[in-house]
Amino acid sequence: MAYAPSSTTSGSTTGDIHLPDTARELVKILIAGPFGVGKTTLIDSVSEIRPLHTEERLSEASVAVDDLDGVREKSTTTVAIDFGRISLPGGIVLYLFGTPGQERFRALWEDIAYGALGALVLVDSRRIDASFDVLALVEESGLPYAVAFNTFPDAPRHHTEQQLRTALDLAPGTPLVTCDARDADSSLDALLALVQHLIDRDPPEHR
Amino acid sequence: MTGRRGGRPLVPAYLSTGGVARPSRPHLERLTVLSGSGESAPADLPAAQLALLDALYGGSLTVLEAAALLELPVSAVRVLAAGLLDRSLALARAPIPPAEHFDPDLLKRVADGLRALKHH
Ligand SMILES: Nc1nc2c(ncn2[C@@H]2O[C@H](COP(=O)(O)OP(=O)(O)OP(=O)(O)O)[C@@H](O)[C@H]2O)c(=O)[nH]1
Ligand SMILES: [Mg+2]
Numbered sequence: 626m627a628y629a630p631s632s633t634t635s636g637s638t639t640g641d642i643h644l645p646d647t648a649r650e651l652v653k654i655l656i657a658g659p660f661g662v663g664k665t666t667l668i669d670s671v672s673e674i675r676p677l678h679t680e681e682r683l684s685e686a687s688v689a690v691d692d693l694d695g696v697r698e699k700s701t702t703t704v705a706i707d708f709g710r711i712s713l714p715g716g717i718v719l720y721l722f723g724t725p726g727q728e729r730f731r732a733l734w735e736d737i738a739y740g741a742l743g744a745l746v747l748v749d750s751r752r753i754d755a756s757f758d759v760l761a762l763v764e765e766s767g768l769p770y771a772v773a774f775n776t777f778p779d780a781p782r783h784h785t786e787q788q789l790r791t792a793l794d795l796a797p798g799t800p801l802v803t804c805d806a807r808d809a810d811s812s813l814d815a816l817l818a819l820v821q822h823l824i825d826r827d828p829p830e831h832r
Numbered sequence: 833m834t835g836r837r838g839g840r841p842l843v844p845a846y847l848s849t850g851g852v853a854r855p856s857r858p859h860l861e862r863l864t865v866l867s868g869s870g871e872s873a874p875a876d877l878p879a880a881q882l883a884l885l886d887a888l889y890g891g892s893l894t895v896l897e898a899a900a901l902l903e904l905p906v907s908a909v910r911v912l913a914a915g916l917l918d919r920s921l922a923l924a925r926a927p928i929p930p931a932e933h934f935d936p937d938l939l940k941r942v943a944d945g946l947r948a949l950k951h952h
Binding site for chain 1: 892897901903907939944951
């Protein structure tokens with residue numbers, strides 16, 4: 626997309642996705658939410674590479690890998706998980722994973738969430754309850770999170786922040802921001818609300 | 833508006849995977865960085881492993897990116913990469929260097945970096 630990467634990446638406009646030589650610390654944040662909430666849109670608005678995806682199996686079976694076709698044939702039900710990447714100064718590379726939140730993704734969810742810094746949970750202001758499952762999954766996984774209200778044009782505007790917090794059953798310290806996932810700055814602000822929350826939390830004792 | 837299932841306890845913080853709880857044994861994570869070792873590919877290398885090795889000629893890739901390029905599930909790339917590692921054809925590096933597992937500055941540097949990307 627439109628950003629010039631901050632480090633010495635050369636490939637972002639040519640479609641080369643190899644890592645910059647400067648990459649040292651690779652971290653990830655989950656962009657979680659129900660179907661159609663704007664996950665891919667948000668990732669696309671901030672990623673330095675065109676969002677890519679992997680096809681992931683929902684039911685995992687161990688397979689003997691002989692050749693590519695053999696691998697593909699043995700796939701069972703799959704779901705596409707998209708991701709984007711942002712190179713930050715100092716050799717940090719931040720990956721964003723668009724993660725669907727339905728209950729049937731639980732096993733996959735745990736694999737993707739492993740080692741993540743936290744999750745940004747997108748909520749469609751027209752159908753708040755579609756995000757309940759994903760909030761439950763995030764909380765079970767123990768990931769710290771922030772909530773971004775994706776405002777669609779036909780969304781009801783009468784909610785107060787307190788009504789939204791009550792509807793979502795958010796803990797008082799959980800950040801709640803509004804966001805337009807199509808806008809890079811707005812998406813960055815939502816990510817910043819999450820990262821600031823991670824910084825502000827009392828650091829766990831054993832770090 | 834109805835709230836979601838009330839009374840559900842929040843997961844205690846000590847169960848959080850929050851970025852730093854990684855096992856020390858080598859493990860192929862989504863963000864494990866793979867690179868070619870420079871050894872040339874033996875003639876008997878299975879086609880799928882060769883495809884992965886080829887993808888690493890242009891530079892390093894995470895397991896995740898290799899999966900996207902090869903249009904394979906991450907789990908399949910883990911298997912292929914393990915095969916290449918066993919034969920010393922590829923090298924793997926953990927997402928965060930071990931010495932920096934406890935870097936308290938990491939989040940702050942992420943925030944600074946994101947702020948710098950904003951257009952105004
Ligand atoms: N007005 C408005 N439209 C948005 C916003 N975010 C996403 N959209 C639109 O909503 C539609 C769905 O967005 P996606 O990004 O594909 O949603 P998703 O969460 O990736 O959906 P799935 O991958 O199907 O789960 C697209 O047509 C977007 O253009 C937003 O913040 N405001
Ligand atoms: Mg999507």
